Amino acid sequence: MTAKLLDGKRIAAEIREEVAQDVKATAVSTGQPFRPCLVAVLVGEDPASKVYVRNKQRACEKAGIEGRTHRLPAESTQKDLMDLVAQLNEDPSVNGILVQLPLPKNGNAGAGFNERAVLDAIDPLKDVDCFSPVNVGLLMQGRPRFLPCTPHGIIQLLHRENISVAGKNVVVVGRSDIVGKPMAMMLAQRDGSCGRDVANATVTIAHSRTDDLAGVCRTADCLIAAVGVPEMVKGNMIKPGAVVIDVGINRVGDRLVGDVAFDEASEVASAITPVPGGVGPLTIAMLLHNTVMAAKLQSE
Ligand SMILES: Nc1nc(=O)c2c([nH]1)NC[C@@H]1CN(c3ccc(C(=O)N[C@@H](CCC(=O)O)C(=O)O)cc3)C=[N+]21
Structure with missing residues (x-):
């Protein structure tokens, strides 16, 4: 047998187009400008992570979503990162927050970052990765907010x-x-x-x-x-x-x-x-979907 190829790239393009339409339609139906904003936080210089962040950025722009990237040096401390997350939580112009994982092992004077503490700090309504305990709990109970x-x-x-x-x-x-x-x-x-x-x-x-x-x-x-x-x-x-x-x-x-x-x-x-x-590519498409959902949740 020769397997059928499941074309994730094509389906992702289809979903991204639907997200773009949804963004436009929301502006029309509310009569308000609607431009959801996703912030990716990238700590350190991992080349693979930089590729993902760049891909996300491009996909955002095509869907009418504002994509921002915050770069922190690998030597940043846990507190630097926690402070940035707190600031993004407070910022009403930010709808989605994504802290790119894994965090560098060599940062923070050799001790490494407490990844769990960072994810726990993200406002659950901005948690477009669905990594926060509240959102994971809702998913487990079959009443998901974000997927x-x-x-x-x-x-x-x-x-x-x-x-x-x-x-x-x-x-x-x-x-x-x-x-x-x-x-x-x-x-x-x-x-x-x-x-x-x-x-x-x-x-x-x-x-x-x-x-x-x-x-x-x-x-x-x-x-x-x-x-x-x-x-x-x-x-x-x-x-x-x-x-x-x-x-x-x-x-x-x-x-x-x-x-x-x-x-x-x-x-x-x-x-x-x-x-x-x-x-x-599907992962990125669903990230855009969640960002739009986050923006709608926050405007309610
Ligand atoms: N907080 C967080 N959320 C994530 O979702 C997350 C993360 N951290 N850390 C890293 C992983 C990895 N990840 C990818 C997403 C898309 C492609 C992607 O689009 N790949 C293309 C090609 C990429 C290339 O050419 O390098 C493809 O598979 O066709 C890859 C990897 C999201 N991640």
């Missing part, structure tokens, strides 16, 4: 490709707070609570300590790889005909590869996301 961008992008992809997971076995490989955990929860929910018909799956969370990981993966009708290990999921770990979603973005030399060994996986799967051009 986290990467899992939401995957939900949108499945929805728009008419791929149903209802009653099916989904294996999520990876248990991060950013992708694995919320993804598993969203797919297991009843129809509707995450805004889409992509729900009611039977979900397994697998990870580095899972016994017989390959065997567990082979039970998956839909396999979602979010581990951050280049090409870890091999063709022989995939059930013939499965849908494979690759969340990984790993730089190997000058090549960008996912968590799935794409060529061999394509021989077994029925559909697969490429890297690049798969989940990454």
